[in-house]
Amino acid sequence: AQKITQTQPGMFVQEKEAVTLDCTYDTSDPSYGLFWYKQPSSGEMIFLIYQGSYDQQNATEGRYSLNFQKARKSANLVISASQLGDSAMYFCAMREGPGAQKLVFGQGTRLTINP
């Protein structure tokens, strides 16, 4: 079974609109962490935001926020006031267990911001 599922292969959004990228996960471990990365066309992976399973509040980093719904096992990334430079692939990833070394990545969502 997929550990991380990103159901939107591609999304098109008008500049300055907010966008939500979906991510659901599957784990039986009570301690886990969820990460979002951005991959522009140049290829580098850029860390955006982190949410821990025990965190009481949704994570926020500038224009990025995480809509964490633990009971539904979803960790959607919200980008407010989208910009042309936000066009990229976005990956959700999970680390299971407090001492885990590995990340499991989803298949990604390609976000295109239209002017």
Add this chain to the structure above:
Amino acid sequence: SQTIHQWPATLVQPVGSPLSLECTVEGTSNPNLYWYRQAAGRGLQLLFYSVGIGQISSEVPQNLSASRPQDRQFILSSKKLLLSDSGFYLCAWSALPGGRGQPQHFGDGTRLSIL
């Protein structure tokens, strides 16, 4: 600050030739190190990770190998490349002890084409 260097940026190799990709990290000690492969338009597949010198964990059986001869050096190798080895290879590091909130930081990647 910490930096990660990965080279070469692009590589074109014939089938059956050997491979050596190198990754080094600066500004930190005893990092966790990772090698990933990304097929075109897909997510990241973890190939190897290392928690210390000479300690290599293999995630996917294949004709690739990894070595960590020094604390901040991680090398991906192959004796004979296959067509299926084509892809985008990314090296990453994270700080020990790999706590929940420690993201992985990625190099710029190597685009490997096998002819």
